[in-house]
Amino acid sequence: xxxEKRVYVCRECGQESPKWVxxxxxxxxxxxxxxxIIRKETTSGRMLPASLGExxxxxxxxxxxxxxQEEPRIDMRDAELNRVLGGGLxxxxxxxxxxxxxxxxxxxxxxxxxxxTNLRILYVSGEESARQLKLxxxxxxxxxxxxxxxxxxxxxxxxxxxxxxTSLEQIFTHIKNTQPQLVIIDSIQTISTEVAESxxxxxxxxxxxxxxxxxxxKTQNVPVIxxxxxxxxxxxxxxxxxxxxxxxxxxxxxxxxxxxxxxxSIKNRFGSxxxxxxxxxxxxxxxxxxxPSELLLNEDHEGxxxxxxxxxxxxxxxxxxxxxxxxxxxxxGNPQRSATGFDIRRLNMLLAVLEKRVGFKLAQKDVFxxxxxxxxxxxxxxxxxxxxxxxxxxxxxxxxVDVCMAGxxxxxxEIRPVARIEQRIAEAEKLGFKRILLPKSNMQGLDAKRYxxxxxxxxxxxxxxxxxxx
Numbered sequence: 241x242x243x244e245k246r247v248y249v250c251r252e253c254g255q256e257s258p259k260w261v262x263x264x265x266x267x268x269x270x271x272x273x274x275x276x277i278i279r280k281e282t283t284s285g286r287m288l289p290a291s292l293g294e295x296x297x298x299x300x301x302x303x304x305x306x307x308x309q310e311e312p313r314i315d316m317r318d319a320e321l322n323r324v325l326g327g328g329l330x331x332x333x334x335x336x337x338x339x340x341x342x343x344x345x346x347x348x349x350x351x352x353x354x355x356x357t358n359l360r361i362l363y364v365s366g367e368e369s370a371r372q373l374k375l376x377x378x379x380x381x382x383x384x385x386x387x388x389x390x391x392x393x394x395x396x397x398x399x400x401x402x403x404x405x406t407s408l409e410q411i412f413t414h415i416k417n418t419q420p421q422l423v424i425i426d427s428i429q430t431i432s433t434e435v436a437e438s439x440x441x442x443x444x445x446x447x448x449x450x451x452x453x454x455x456x457x458k459t460q461n462v463p464v465i466x467x468x469x470x471x472x473x474x475x476x477x478x479x480x481x482x483x484x485x486x487x488x489x490x491x492x493x494x495x496x497x498x499x500x501x502x503x504x505s506i507k508n509r510f511g512s513x514x515x516x517x518x519x520x521x522x523x524x525x526x527x528x529x530x531x532p533s534e535l536l537l538n539e540d541h542e543g544x545x546x547x548x549x550x551x552x553x554x555x556x557x558x559x560x561x562x563x564x565x566x567x568x569x570x571x572x573g574n575p576q577r578s579a580t581g582f583d584i585r586r587l588n589m590l591l592a593v594l595e596k597r598v599g600f601k602l603a604q605k606d607v608f609x610x611x612x613x614x615x616x617x618x619x620x621x622x623x624x625x626x627x628x629x630x631x632x633x634x635x636x637x638x639x640x641v642d643v644c645m646a647g648x649x650x651x652x653x654e655i656r657p658v659a660r661i662e663q664r665i666a667e668a669e670k671l672g673f674k675r676i677l678l679p680k681s682n683m684q685g686l687d688a689k690r691y692x693x694x695x696x697x698x699x700x701x702x703x704x705x706x707x708x709x710x
Contacts, residue, residue, distance in 0.1 A: 248273040249443045250314065254481035268482065276444050294674040314422070314463065317355035320346075320519060320528045324490060324503050326511015327424075332461040332508060334454050336428075336483065338468040339492035344501055344519075344526055345467050346426055348492065351380055351525045353400055353424065360399045362420035366406045366440075367432030373402055406440060408433040408449050412456070420462065425453070427467040428482075450485045483507060491581030494521075494642075498614030501510060502554075516555040533559040534672055536613045542641045546633030549644040551664035552617055552674065558660065558667040560644055561623065562612035565629035570606050581611030582626065583618070590627055590649055597653030598701050600634060621658040623649035624677065628699060628708055639708055644668045645677035653701045657681040669693040676706055 248257045250273055255266040262268050313328030322328050329335070339345045346368070354377060365373060403414050408431050415423065425431060431449045432440040439445070450466070454580055457464045465600040466486065483489050487509045494501035503517040518529040529535060537560055541547040546565045551558060570576070579587045587609055594600045607630060611617055624647035632639050646664045648656040658664070661682040668676045669691055680697040688695045 247276055249276050250323045251443050252480055254443060254447060267397045269657045274443065276438055276442065282383060314356075314359065316352055316354050318528065319530070320503060320517030321352060324511075325488065326503045326505075326508055326515070329463050329465075330487070330510045331463060332457050333463050333487040334457045334485070335488040335490065336468055336486040337465060337490045338451070338470055340496075342496060342513070343492055344521055345492050345493060346521070347376070347380070348503075348526055349426065349465065351466060351498045354380065356422070357399065359421045360419070361401065361422045361424065362415060362418055363400060363402050363424045363426070364411055364414075364431075365402065365404050365426050367427060368404070370404055370470060371400050375633070379523075406430050406432060415456070423453075423457075423462060423464045425464065425466045427469060429469050447481055447485075450482050454485050480654045487618045493616070495614035500529070500532075500613050500615060502615065504555075512556075516557065531559075532557075533561075533667060536615075537671065540641075541638075543638050545636045545638045546629050548625040548628040548632065548639055549673075550619075550622050551644050551646040551668050552619040552622055553660055553663065554615075554617060554619065554656055556660075558663040560667060560671060560673075561615065561617065563625040563629045564610040564612060565626070565633045566606075566608040567602065567630055567633040568602055568606050575602075575604055576606045579609040581619075582609055582613065582622070586623075587626065589651070590623060591630070593649055593651060593653055593701070594627060594630065598705070600631065602630075602634070605634070620648040621646040621664070623647060624655060624704060628704065631705060631709070632692045635709065637709055640675075642672070642674040643708065644673050644675075644678070645704070646650060647677065647679045647698070647704070649701065653706065655679045655698055655700060661686065665691055665693060665695070677707060 246617060248260050249255070250264040250267065250269070252269045252272045253264060253267040255264055257273060260273050264272050281312045283578070311330050313330055315328050316322050316325070325335075335346055337349065350373065353363060363373070367490055401418055401420070405411050405414065411431070427451060428446060429441040432445050433448050433452065436442075436444040436448045453464050453466070454460070468482070483506075486507075488505065489507040489621075491504045491506055492501060493504065494561070499521050501519040501521055503519065505511070505513045505515055507513065518532045519526040520529050530664060537549065541562070546567070548563045549560055550563055552561050577588060577591070587607070591602055591607060595602055609626060609629070624645045627649060628639060628645060646658055646661070648658055650656050657679045661678060665676060665678070675694045675696055677698055680699040684696070684698045686695070696707055
């Protein structure tokens, strides 16, 4: 019988220690070490079942001896998901999809699976029963809208096999019997292996299961999609080593009180991490949003103060979004600063610029900022619209509805240039805006005659205020 061994493992980074320590020497987090009881196994204990086969032992080779070719990709029948993955799902890749509970991870995966009629798929559910999955599949196809996104019904899904199992050894047995071309694990926190003695969802179990699934994906050239949970800090649950093991990490995020969901690529070995996909949550599932600008600008704000439209870019996609601000006198003496969908520290910096460089006295006033649609935007070009919305609310004067803007604000009050200015201008022109405020430095090499929209270059915040409010 193998001898038991007790170790302490950091739940953030997976660092092991023979004794408990308060602060992890690897990641620097406090109180993250948890006691784990493991068994000292032989090397064969972590190998894949012999029935799955083993690849030939690799030999050292020079770079010139390694043959390369274009990685074949699986079309997921979802333009947004294909974009985030970098053109499709790569054969033999391990993809981790994370998100908060109830955000729509399982719905997204099941909806995608129902479109893939030419692949043999094994869907392993450790959280829901087969009956629950059947009811969800029926709901996704019960409304006529679903016919636009999903071209098949549940009766035609003969190539999608559902199994409810939490033992990794049994899952490999099902894989051997069915020979799938795509494996989905929902979720990795519910799967356990006999190699580790701890309970499902623990650091050791998640690490061991992910390592064995990675070896299966690489040796058998079968892609595997893992669904993961999010902890209360907003990061993927389990050890940080889980994100290092997988090839691609996708995060599905959004506010549950709003209908929009964003699929971001945090890590991608086969594509860019700058891409993102936008979905709209409906009763019949998730609908792809190909033009988010038209949905985010569906409100009529003519004559209203505190609203400015910014030409932002998330990933490589430009879209126009409303910035809403409310400035009022602090009722209780201590002014409040609140931001939804925007970095609160950057908001405080912009307020300091307005106070010091422009002369607006906002120290004794409450400032509330909101990015419409429940989106979280990190584009620095949002700075100009944030300042414009704050000033508009402060003086209670509205901004013309056919004006949008893009520009980063520096600490000295200058408006710094932003990237991809041509895409921002083209998006504003396509949606019918008449004027766009942009940094003066971006005008170099820009042909204004090819655009129907009026380009208004501004160099400092004061110039932008004069252009907007006279």
